[in-house]
Amino acid sequence: MAVEGKGDDSPQQPGLTRQALVRAALRVLEREGVGGLSMRRLASELGVKAPSLYWHVRNKEELLDLLTDELMADAQAPPREGDWREQLREYCVRYRRHLLGKRDAAKVVAGRLVPGPHLLRLMEDQLGRLREAGFADADAAMINYLLGAFVQGFVLQELGPLSASEAMGADRREVATAAGEQLRRLPPETFPHLVALAGDLTGPSMEARFSFALERVLDGLSTLLEQSSGVREEGTSHE
Amino acid sequence: MAVEGKGDDSPQQPGLTRQALVRAALRVLEREGVGGLSMRRLASELGVKAPSLYWHVRNKEELLDLLTDELMADAQAPPREGDWREQLREYCVRYRRHLLGKRDAAKVVAGRLVPGPHLLRLMEDQLGRLREAGFADADAAMINYLLGAFVQGFVLQELGPLSASEAMGADRREVATAAGEQLRRLPPETFPHLVALAGDLTGPSMEARFSFALERVLDGLSTLLEQSSGVREEGTSHE
């Protein structure tokens, strides 16, 4: 929002811009993680004391809103090659990689429903492809939300508890295999399936889990498209 | 871990048990939300000062691990009626309702991969039904993870930003419709789809979005089941 119409024609650099603020926040996030992104640290990154920030920004939440958009700045849509399914798959794979690439990005982005300009650009593109693929308007809108929520939710699980004590992250894989050991040790008469499937439950990597889930979702979209186009062919007598 | 073998045969009530601690934490969570669940408040809920808690619990993270299991205590599996699809749907619908019922439950639960006993009970049950439905072992394990991540991720989006400033929650719906207005106001030449689908994008309730997404996922599982059973029929020459 905001009506800041100026086209960067003000030659003086007033020291602190919202832009500079957000960019510094991005650097701090990358370096210290979401738990280390405090107003004081951000201020010191800019050579300034904390309360100064509150002149440029209402509160931390607003800063995170801006940061959310900045995090989407260099996310790019996949090339337009292959059928709709391949394009959507690539969309999700790239989005996940993007979120995992920037540190704790998912924890910042999650739950903010007002999309910034960069996200709007991506939504516009994806909606276009969905409509071209033949999805009904209402379905395209739903699918657009579904895919975003799906990938973000998945990456959130991957990142671990929201209250990130940091420090861990390396042992996260170890914990998983240790949990596997513990599964096998359960009483087989009351937990037969857990014991039998212990390996299948704890073995697969996050990568594998994600791409399995993604294929299921894409299958689901596939049948939706077939159904609706089938209905349309039956419904309209000619054509 | 710990080797506390005792079988509750110590008759005296030593004032503070891990059990009592977790139950009190649940009450505080319900009353104040995840942002208001601090060690000091939890202590005062028990008529005690904060540092006392650290005798019973290593740190807050461990407390949240315990709380996570307590949150799953009264989650119940759906009745075994209808086909596997109906049962899985009911599983997800109930799980979402359960998470939305307890305040901020999803924010506490999200990302903790070590399942407590209550969650183990649910997993065991669900895995059983998946295998009965005909899913391969590896697939059943994947689906079990997929459904959990899917519902939790979805509810997380619903709850709003992880840094819960609280105070909002009522205007969340208003913000959504306001965002709809803003969508319609975009330049139609660069954002034709967003403008055209503004109503479809912002109209549907979270309920509707969830059940749409859920049906897509179930469709995807359906085709997976058909494929694999088809392969099996073709693969084994007789039967």
Place this chain on the structure above:
DNA sequence: AGACTGCCTCTAACAGTGTTAGTTGGCAAG
């Protein structure tokens, strides 16, 4: 020139956070 206004940053402070060190009270066993 002087006064004034708006912009931007500062210091000081408040109320709260998770967590550790060291200390005390009470109770059972030797």
Place this chain on the structure above:
DNA sequence: CTTGCCAACTAACACTGTTAGAGGCAGTCT
């Protein structure tokens, strides 16, 4: 009585987001 353990305590550290009020510095008007 003394020993030792359990389970609570006080005091403190290093933080957090945020506000109030002061001060300087630019440009503009009288």
